[in-house]
Amino acid sequence: MTTTAPAATTQRHGRRFESARQVADAVLFEGYVLYPYRASAAKNRMRWQFGVLVPPAWAPVQGEHSLQRTEVLMEPRGAATLSLELRFLHAQRRTVQRVLDDGTFADTAELHLADRVLVPWDEGTEERVELRVAVPELTEKEIVLPFTRPAREDVEPVLDDRGRTVGRLVRRTQEVEGVVRLHAEEIDGPYRVLKLTALVENTSPWAPDEPAAAAREEALPRSLVAAHLLLGLTPGSFLSMTDPPEWARPAVAGCANLHTWPVLAGEGGGADVVLSSPIILEDHPAIAPESAGAMYDATEIDEILALRTAALTDEEKREARGTDPRAAAVVDLAESLPPEVLERLHGAVRSLRGATGGPPPEEAEPDALFSPGTPWWDPAGSAPPEPAPDRVLVDGVPVGPGSRVTLRPGLRRTDAQDLFLQGRAAHVEAVLHDVDGGVHLAVTVEGDPGADIRREQGRFLYFQPDEVTPLEEP
Known part of the structure; x- marks a missing residue:
């Protein structure tokens, strides 16, 4: 029976998807807030470029998409179960209001506080749609899971350093509707393989009054922003779509992925989890262990972003902190990084890890060219070179x-x-x-x-x- 995941199941899924979710977070917030992390920066006026599924009535207007399709091969074993997690950002419009003398509020372009400058901004709240279904069900019929995120309005008072109300933030969220469709079919071949098709579609009924003149900003609050899927199979495994076994290459060539790309993302190199991302990745992507935290502007290098952010003026940092809580966290991170962490960000040569220049210690000769356990590229591990001929x-x-x-x-x-x-x-x-x-x-x-x-x-x-x-x- 098809079910949405209960709390206990969600926790198990969360543990399974934990490793993949770290990479997915980089996808989810790619371009969320770009350096220099201020709303006034020109490039922060054109955000959210990846995985945006707009309402179907608006999609043809500007050539954007209202759906994603993921097709991937899987080898279920026994009574296998498929777990699915759709994640996306729901854009909410934040306006800033200042308090008037009569106690009412009026919209304002800026509200200055001691530590920040609040400005209007489009925030993004993380949304999840979870599903758990027995694999035999997928081969019998199409599984359809509609979902809705309602419109709402939230008000947050703004207090100064003396605790007085000086304004408020008003956040308005528009309704967004969507649907997830799943089905699987058996593929001819030497082994039992199923082709899983997962369709994610924005079905919001909103349509602009004048489609040709509609701005992207009107469609974003009704869109699934940075939409991507996490798929888990128990027991069983998925096949790589970039490096499949030879016998599966014809079947992989017959898969059609639209506006997304699935890669293996199981913990420890496992093949039981797939991340279907709007950004092309390689199998088993991972966050660099040297990374000190999320920088959101993933087209840049952490070291450069940290140094540039730390070099912002105090006024620029105040505006960044008032732009978004995530931007404020980036500023605080850049200011708190100790020198040894910054040094780690300077670079790493991973291909040399574990490389040694000689036989294992128990087999090494006393006069071996390299010291036991010393990498071949480390000059300290090599014997003194023979004098070069001078003629x-x-x-x-x-x-x-x-x-x-x-x-x-x-x-x-x-x-x-x-x-x-x-x-x-x-x-x-x-x-x-x-x-x-x-x-x-x-x-x-x-x-x-x-x-x-x-x-x-x-x-x-x-x-x-x-x-x-x-x-x-x-």
């Missing part, structure tokens, strides 16, 4: 410090001044070896009045062995 054969003649050579710059050189060195005699000062095995001759030109200064400063001209001709044997 190199050129035309069968050993050339090294003190040798005289004639310079013959090759065609691959790009310095135009090399033309003036063609045929000049020079003294070899050193033979140098780079990490790629290349050999370079450091030289000073005979007759150069600055040669002695170059030697003192270690500033030479460099040529490769095939660009010189020995003048004499040392």
Whole structure:
């Protein structure tokens, strides 16, 4: 029997989806409030670009979408159950009012407080639609779950630092309606595989009076913003849509995902959870462990955002704090990050984790090139290098410090001044070896009045062995 999830089941689902939800939060709030986190910033006037499902009457007007379709392959086992969680933001319009002398309120563009400046703003409240259904039901009929989020109005008083009422925030939310449709069908192949189709649709009846002139701001409060799905299968597993097994590739090619993309997101690399996201991700996406908190402007790098936010002026921080509680949290986070956390944000090379340069400690020889347990890329783990040869054969003649050579710059050189060195005699000062095995001759030109200064400063001209001709044997 199809049911909405009771409290106990919701808790179990929450634990199962916990890891995937961390990534989904980044999707849900992608573009929610962009740096510099002030409502007055130009880019914060065009927010919420991903996963917006608008009312169907308005969708054709501006070319946006009213539905998402997810198709994914799954291998249920036994009496399997599918758990679904639809998440989206419901935009609510916040207006700011100041108190008048007679105790009434009037709309205002700004309300200044000691620590913030309140301004009108569109907030977003997180909404969830949960469903749990036995897999055999999905193959027998289409499961339809309609849902509604009603219109409402909330008032929050605004107090100054003395506790006096100086204004209020009025939040108005429009009604939004939608539906989730689910069904599954068996796919021909060597193994029992079902193709699951999950359709999420905005069915709100609202229509603008003049569609051609309607602004996006009118449609957003009736939209499912940043809509995405979490799917869980127990017992059983989903197949990867980006890297399926060879036998499943034809079936994967037959799946049609519309305005969303499903990826494996099970905890610990498991395949029992799928995140269907409006942003293309790879299987098993994860939040970087170095991340200190949500920055919301996910097109930027945490380190850059933290440093830039900390550098905002006090007045800019007051406006950011008054724009949205999440923006205020970003400002507080940037101001409180200790140096060691900022240093962690500077970067990490994950591909080298666990890499070692030698055999396991019990098999390593005492004079092994690398110390046991030391990564191969760590210079501390390598034995002292053998001295590089200080002479190199050129035309069968050993050339090294003190040798005289004639310079013959090759065609691959790009310095135009090399033309003036063609045929000049020079003294070899050193033979140098780079990490790629290349050999370079450091030289000073005979007759150069600055040669002695170059030697003192270690500033030479460099040529490769095939660009010189020995003048004499040392």
